[in-house]
Amino acid sequence: MTKHRIFSISVASVYPHYIAKAEKKGRTKAEVDDIFxxxxxxxxxxxxxxLAQGTNFEDFFAQAPQLNPARSLITGVVCGIRVENIEEPLMRELRYLDKLIDELARGKKMEKILRG
Structure with missing residues (x-):
């Protein structure tokens, strides 16, 4: 799948998978929403x-009211790639989200996940 195709996927089509991943590990939809x-x-x-509009990832991040400046503190590996080394800005935002959901599913406390 090309980068362009990844970005054109609706957030709503992936969102249930984030929730399922969290719930499978005893976490909640509310915590997933907190991360978003x-x-x-x-x-x-x-x-x-x-989500209801079917906004794609490119527009979702481009139209975000305020990307959290503390997101630059998110480090580690997602899909075999170090998040902090991803140069393409939109892919980095997407992997930040993936990394936070991974941390939630691994049982990390929300305060740590949200870099508090």
């Missing part, structure tokens, strides 16, 4: 609106 909101600055209502 922390990373992007969307309110819960805005997040639900973007």
């Amino acid at each position: 909101r922390w990373l992007t600055g969307y309110s819960q209502q805005q997040l639900e609106g973007e």
Whole structure:
């Protein structure tokens, strides 16, 4: 799958997989939503609106009210690639999200996940 095709996938089509991954490890949809909101600055209502509209990842991140400046503290490996070394900005944002969901599923405390 090319980068362009990845970015054109709707957030809503992947969102249930994030929730399933979290719930399989005893975490909640509310925690997944907390991660989305922390990373992007969307309110819960805005997040639900973007999901309902079928917004793709490119637009989702481009239109984010306030990308969290602390997201640069997110480090580690996702899909065999170090997140902090990803040069393409949109791919880095997507992998930040993946990394946070991975941390949630691994049982990390929300305060640590949200770099508090």
